[in-house]
Amino acid sequence: MHFTKGEGAVELSELTACEDVVMFVNAAVAATGQREFHTEAEQQRLSLQFLHDYVRVNYREIYASTLALDINDLNAATIALHLLRSAQDVPLEQRRLEGRLIAARLAKLPPQRVYRVFAALRAEGINNRRTRAIVRDWVAARPDVAFDAVKYRRGLTTAAGHAHLRLPAEVGTVLFDWRRPKRYATPILESWRRAHYDKDALFDLPYTVAEGLASTRRPDLDRAQFLRAIAPRLTELERLRLQRSGGEAVGGALERQPLTRLALYALSLPRPERARRREELTDALRAAARRAAGRRAGTWEPVVAVLDDSYSSSGSAVKRRRPLAVALAAHYLLEALSPRYRGLWLNHTGDPLLVHPAGATPLGERLLDALEQRPDRVIVVSDGWDNAPPGQAAEVLRVWRQRLDPAGRTSVVHLNPVFDGEAFDVRRLSPFVPSVGVRDAEDIAALVELARFATGAVSFAELSGYLRDRVEGFLR
Structure with a gap:
């Protein structure tokens, strides 16, 4: 190519x-x-x-x-x-x-x-x-x-x-022409045909199909009874979404969930429930992080993460707590990647599982704390709205890169889970460090590699070569 x-x-x-x-x-x-x-x-x-x-x-x-x-x-x-x-x-x-x-x-x-x-x-x-x-x-x-x-x-x-x-x-x-045959030889098609008039056939169908037919054909069907009967047909994601409303009938959904999705689920729970289920949720998050890290687990040099838990990390009505969930998932993934990892939240102290969105965004202050430790990497997970005081993070990074660490012994990467429509890009912290978009924390290792192309120090030919290699690997 x-x-x-x-x-x-x-x-x-x-x-x-x-x-x-x-x-x-x-x-x-x-x-x-x-x-x-x-x-x-x-x-x-x-x-x-x-x-x-x-x-x-x-x-x-x-x-x-x-x-x-x-x-x-x-x-x-x-x-x-x-x-x-x-x-x-x-x-x-x-x-x-x-x-x-x-x-x-x-x-x-x-x-x-x-x-x-x-x-x-x-x-x-x-x-x-x-x-x-x-x-x-x-x-x-x-x-x-x-x-x-x-x-x-x-x-x-x-x-x-x-x-x-x-x-x-x-x-x-x-x-x-689904009404024409009196019977289908294919089991799922026959179940679907029968479910239009036979309540028992509903529970042989996928959950979303059964739910739709139940709401139109069986409005008198008890919801709890329906969930208990349909539980064996649920996908892992459906189990996770229904676990709170379905209780024991649809439990056991935490295993094999992707890391960021699991972080979203944990943050959707009230803090007292998170505290009560601390061991279960923490074990599930760490297991998901190890799966996401794969062969990279334990291979990274010292890492310090600056994690944004300010009020804006609550997201929006359609993306509730998404930025905070990415930061929480990143914490557990980086913990799996680096044996010498430390996470610094902007406002929260204590168990990361109990983090919640609150307060301003003092990124500059936390960056000073992170850089003072001289790690191999500093990774910032934030929407980039530095406002306590405004512009402090940019000034910290400028002085650090120009005067204190011009050789770049400590690499700093900003991962931003929020797209800024007005700027046509993710909001940047500083021209001295790369900012890249992140959707799922599982992609952090690849995004850190991609970040070098956002520094302005890499040629278009090198970027083309990187993309060419990714295409060849993807098609294989």
Whole structure:
């Protein structure tokens, strides 16, 4: 793969090109188009739309290659859709590579997200040979298309009609003429048919399907009874979401949960309940952190983290406590990565499990505490709204980098879980340290590596080489 700027684009310096690409990657990792503490949803969506269009036009090869990075599902789906709708003048070899990247990324996305991409393709009338092949291959690779016919019925119907898919006979029938057969040989299809009139058949269906049918067909069904009966059909995520409302019936959901999701769950509990379940929750978080660290566990040199628990870490109504959850998950991950780790919260002291969003954001003060220890790495997890006093963190980092540690013996990286729609980027602490977006704490190790491209000291060719290596590894 060879990266070039789009034909007809204004010639930019390598530094500006790197800044453009890193800005887009930050957005693709952190931005979800939802309201944040300081930014409205509409501003986020407009900024994201502009960034997608700008990078796709000026750096199309790099735009496609970001599918191989740890970007969030919204932006991965958006990139796939934009590439499929704008391939008319793309050389054949590049189109083939884009097709492989799109197919590989769609295979990693949640099915409901992929079906929404297919619905958008149909709505826009995009139905070329490459698009049909991607839809066909993705559906063919589904582990149980009959399951999809029940759980994602509308999405599969749309995809099948748009791409002219050949489906198993009973699956096609249940999508387009489900009332005709008196019985289906496929168990899940037969259960779905019977569930329209037989209460017992509900509990052989996926939870979301059974819940929908129960609300329309069996409004008199007791909720607690329903949860107890459907418990064996719950996914791990469904168990986690329902654990508080379902009690013992849907318990045992903490094992095998991803780290950041587990941190979100822990923070959703009242502090007295967290204190009561301290051992259970802490053990689950540390086990998830060890899984996320993998072979890197215990290999990092001394690390000090500055973790933001200010009031703005409470997030927004649609992203409750998300910034704080990323900071809490980062604490446990860094603890697993470095045998000599210390975490410094802005306001909280004591057990990290009991942290809650409160107070101002004295980042400068905590940075002084962290840098005084002369660790190998300082990692800041914060939305970057330094306000106690404003600008102190930037001044601390300037003096540290220019006068006290010009050789860079201590590396400082700022990980920001919040996209600033007005700035088209994550909010930065200082021009002397890199700031990169973070969605899930599990990606921290890769993001720390990516951060070096945000310093302005790395060439566009090096950035291209890094992305090329990531693409090759992703496709393997």
